[in-house]
Amino acid sequence: MKPFLEVSHLNAWHGAAQILFDVSLHVRRGEVVALLGRNGAGKSSTLKAIMGLMPRREGELHFDGRDLTHMQSFEVARLGLGYVPEDRRIFTDLTVLENLTLAKQNARYDNRQRVLSDWTLEKLFDLFPNLANMQNRQASHMSGGEQQMLSVARTLMGNPLLVMLDEPSEGIAPAIVSRMSEMVVTLKRQGVSVLLSEQNLDFAHAVCDRTYMIEKGELSELVKMMDDPSI
Numbered sequence: 001m002k003p004f005l006e007v008s009h010l011n012a013w014h015g016a017a018q019i020l021f022d023v024s025l026h027v028r029r030g031e032v033v034a035l036l037g038r039n040g041a042g043k044s045s046t047l048k049a050i051m052g053l054m055p056r057r058e059g060e061l062h063f064d065g066r067d068l069t070h071m072q073s074f075e076v077a078r079l080g081l082g083y084v085p086e087d088r089r090i091f092t093d094l095t096v097l098e099n100l101t102l103a104k105q106n107a108r109y110d111n112r113q114r115v116l117s118d119w120t121l122e123k124l125f126d127l128f129p130n131l132a133n134m135q136n137r138q139a140s141h142m143s144g145g146e147q148q149m150l151s152v153a154r155t156l157m158g159n160p161l162l163v164m165l166d167e168p169s170e171g172i173a174p175a176i177v178s179r180m181s182e183m184v185v186t187l188k189r190q191g192v193s194v195l196l197s198e199q200n201l202d203f204a205h206a207v208c209d210r211t212y213m214i215e216k217g218e219l220s221e222l223v224k225m226m227d228d229p230s231i
Helices: 043-051 073-078 096-102 121-127 144-156 174-189 201-207
Strands: 005-014 017-027 032-036 056-063 081-084 115-117 162-166 193-198 210-215 218-224
Touching (some): 005 043, 017 032, 017 043, 017 056, 017 193, 032 201, 043 073, 043 081, 043 193, 073 081, 096 121, 096 144, 121 144, 144 162, 174 193, 174 201
Parallel strands (some): 032 193, 032 210, 081 162
Antiparallel strands (some): 005 017, 210 218
16 A cells, blocks of 8 residues: 655754754554654654755655645645644633634545545534533633643544544643543554654554654664554
């Protein structure tokens, strides 16, 4: 099967400092892939570079047959690539419902007019029941885990075909981590591809098909996970 997202020889810089070195990875349709590494290893920078949020990058990036190399981040998002940043970036002065409503995009269809992605408030509240109970709560009055759920839900309202999650289990309560794990598995069942950066090995093992390891901006190995119960 041809990769849905394909990244080849990706290099990126912060100012004069190079932080990514020939990073190559791929994600297939309906696949969950993790990018594992310690703080500062280059996980978040990889996701940002794919999304077009790095000031300077080089390499080849293709998503659903489209070349992303020279696109800006809003153009990448319009193609159906969703991004949930580590710092969430929700609108804290708006309510949960207002955050979600602002992000709503039209459903996505294939060439035969079959629905590929059509998230509604009802579907999201089924996925995140906590959010259903706080629709009118201002986002600044939510816990870190609740804000993380809102950030993911807001991204899904854009009807992405592939979602990039940056440290989805970082700094949140175990109960919310479990809910996030269920959410990733649900997305996979619905045919949504997921690329996530993580330090939590248990979380990655619970949800991922494959895992890339990154250290000092370089990919070092690829470990089979779901296919090999001994790992």
